[in-house]
Amino acid sequence: MRKIVVSEFVSLDGVVEDPGGAEKFKHGGWSFKFRDDQVPKYKMDELKASESLLLGRVTYEEFAKAWPSRKDDVGFADKMNNMHKYVVSTTSKKLDWNNSHLIKTNVVEEVKKLKQQPGQDILVYGSGKLVNMLLKHDLVDELRLMVHPVVLGSGRRLFDDNAETMKVLKLAESKTFPSGIVLLSYHPAK
Numbered sequence: 001m002r003k004i005v006v007s008e009f010v011s012l013d014g015v016v017e018d019p020g021g022a023e024k025f026k027h028g029g030w031s032f033k034f035r036d037d038q039v040p041k042y043k044m045d046e047l048k049a050s051e052s053l054l055l056g057r058v059t060y061e062e063f064a065k066a067w068p069s070r071k072d073d074v075g076f077a078d079k080m081n082n083m084h085k086y087v088v089s090t091t092s093k094k095l096d097w098n099n100s101h102l103i104k105t106n107v108v109e110e111v112k113k114l115k116q117q118p119g120q121d122i123l124v125y126g127s128g129k130l131v132n133m134l135l136k137h138d139l140v141d142e143l144r145l146m147v148h149p150v151v152l153g154s155g156r157r158l159f160d161d162n163a164e165t166m167k168v169l170k171l172a173e174s175k176t177f178p179s180g181i182v183l184l185s186y187h188p189a190k
Contacts, residue, residue, distance in 0.1 A: 001115055001116060001118075002051070002052075002114065002115050002116075002117060002118070002119050002120065002121060002122050003115075003121045003122070003141035003142060004054065004111070004115060004121070004122045004124060004134060004139055004140050004141050004142075005046075005050065005121045005122070005123050005124065005140075005141065005142045005144060006124040006131050006134070006140050006142070006143045006144065007046060007123060007124065007125055007144040007146070008125075008126070008131070008143075008144070008145055008146065008158055009031045009146050009148060010145050010146065010147055010148065010158060011030065011147075011148055011150050011151060011152045011155075012147060012148070012149060012150060012151050013151045013152060013153065013157075014157040014158060014159065015027075015030075015152045015154070015155035015156065015157055016126070016128055016155075016156060016157065016158045017155035017156035017157075018030075018155070019031035019148075020032075022062045022065070022066060023062070025155060026154075027152045027154070027155060030148065030150055030152060031148055033148075033150065034148050034149065034150070034179040034180060034181050035179055036177055036178040036179040036181075037178075038177050038178060038179075039146075039177050039179060039181060040074075040076075042177075042183070043076075044074055044075075044076055046123070046144075047076060047079050047080070047123065048079065049120060049121055050083070050120055050121040050122065050123035051083060051084065051119045051120035051121065051122070052083055052084040052085070052086060052114070052119075052120075052121075052122045052123070053080075053083060053084070053085045053086070053122070053123055053124070053125065054086045054088070054111070054114070054122050054123070054124045054127075054130070055085060055086070055087050055088070055124065055125065055126070055127050055130070056087075056088055056089070056126070056127035056128070056129055056130040057087060057088070057089035057091065057092055058126075058127070059125060059126035059127045060085065060087045060089070060092075060095070060097070060100070062126075063080070063097070063125075064095075064096060064097040064100075067080045067081055067097070068081060068097060068098070081097075081098055082098065082099065083099065084099045084100075084101065085097060085099055085100040085101065086100075086101050086103055086110075086114060086122075087100055087101065087102055087103065088103045088107050088127075088130050089102065089103075089104065090104055090105075092104075107133065108133075108137045108139070111134065111137075111139050112139070115139070124140075128156060128157075128158050131158065132158075132159070135167055138188065140188065141187065141188070142172065142185060142186070142187055143169060143185070143186045143187075144183060144184075144185045144186075145158075145183070145184045145185075145186075146181050146182075146183055147181065147182045147183075147184060148180075148181050149180040149181070149182075167188070168188075168189040169186035169187065169188060169189055170186060170187050170188070170189045170190075171184065171185070171186055172185045172186060172187045173185040
């Protein structure tokens, strides 16, 4: 059985909007102010431990514009481009990025089926609405928050007033990177 691992860049005030600067958010690209050698290695190891991406439509569309043309020396772009991508969307008609599969209906059941398949982890980046739905239905096996030492004051938050239910999580790991980013990894409390 595969695990669903949610991995998010988040500010101290809970903002997840546009850490990479691809959107038109006034604070876009905020995560790039905090770089060190250990964060890229951690993200590469995280990606290598995964076989598939599970994404919401907005995150998928941003990634599909950026990743197919990227190249790097460590193989991150190759891994992103070649892995299976499962996209949750009711409005998408065609998915052009390599190895992309559309999930339009019965999302909870389809995700449960993905989890039952043999293989490595299923990684979720961004996709805030999808993450909240997965949490609501107890489908998240690990929640990794890379908390950046910045207060943005505005922007879309991962958990907002629309979160439908309280979830108690258990801290599984914490790590501080030289840049000041703190990794907080949680598992669902049993």
